[in-house]
Amino acid sequence: MTLTLVVVAAVLFFAVGARYRRRMMTVVVGVLVAYWLLISPLFSWPATYLLTRFVPPDTGETVDAIVVLARESAIQGKRYDTAIDMMASGRASKLLVMGRMQGHWTFRSLQERNLPADGLVNAVCVRTTNHEAHSAGAILGSQGVDNIILVTDPPHMLRAWLTFKSLGFSVIPHMEPIPDGVASHERTFLALREYFGLISYAALGRFERRPASELPQFAQTVANDFPRDRCFMTADQIRQSLSRS
Known part of the structure; x- marks a missing residue:
């Protein structure tokens, strides 16, 4: 991006008249400074920090289920180890x-640690x-x-927490740090x-909360969108899939 801006500035410097060069260079330098600040x-x-400011801490309570959200491998950190x-x-x-790949990795980790x-x-x-x-x-x-306990990284947690709560889940957020190398x-x-x-989610009404009593009804509503035989794999199905690969 920096190189592109420098090239554009050089082209414009010779393309515009002398009276506009100083103004043009001021704009280019301003854009460069803003860009460098943005990526720093x-x-x-x-x-x-602002995205995590209103997310409550993990209370350490026992829950019915842990839900781990997906991320690309470079960003996911140790969220699966933490969930295990x-x-x-x-x-x-x-x-x-x-x-799918995250589920396979988690299954292998459970086996390696001799956990059910x-x-x-x-x-x-x-x-x-x-x-x-x-x-x-x-x-x-x-x-x-x-x-549930909801596990994801700090930037993603606020949107995920609000979305899961809107369906009627009682959510304990657990933010897994992004690796230092990012x-x-x-x-x-x-x-x-x-x-x-x-x-976007707020404009679409995806944060409007339902009571927990409506969660089973919601499950029936989306059953066709997420059929069990195609969209979910049990531990036994994962084991069979790995044995065939």
């Missing part, structure tokens, strides 16, 4: 993991935060589960995407 920690850290640790400590007996995988369910028909919340409503709501410009992108996501 001076912007990314406060922007992320929570299960091992008895905080929940059910674990819902979003994303019976409570593991893998949601595989998810692409967005809204999909993740609706798939959780479809599978957990139909089982009478409404008390650069500040990537953190800026994550934060900005969440601000746009919050505005």
Whole structure:
């Protein structure tokens, strides 16, 4: 981006008349400074902090299920290890993991640690935060589960927390830190995407809350969108899938 701006500035410098060059260079320098500030920690850290400011802390309470949201591998951190640790400590007996590869990895980790995988369910028909919340409503709501721990990274938590609460879930947020190796410009992108996501979801009415008593009814409503035979894998199905690969 910096190189592009420099090239554009050089082209414009020779293309415009002398009387406009100083004004043009002032604009280019201003854009460069704004861009460098945007991708620096001076912007990314406060922007992320504001996204987490209104999210309550993890209370340590026992719940019915742990729900782990998907992220690309470079950003996901140790969220799956954390969720497994929570299960091992008895905080929940059910674990819902979003994303096929993430579910396979979690299953292998449970096996390596000699922990039972019976409570593991893998949601595989998810692409967005809204999909993740609706798939959780479809599978957990139909089982009478409404008390969950929600695990995701700090920038994503506010939007995810509000979305899951809107379906009637009682949500304990657990924010898993982004790995230290993630650069500040990537953190800026994550934060900005969440601000746009919050505005979009609010405009679409996705934060309007339902009572917990309506969660089973909601599960029936979205059952066709997230059929069990195609969109969810049990531990046994994951085991069979891995044995064939």
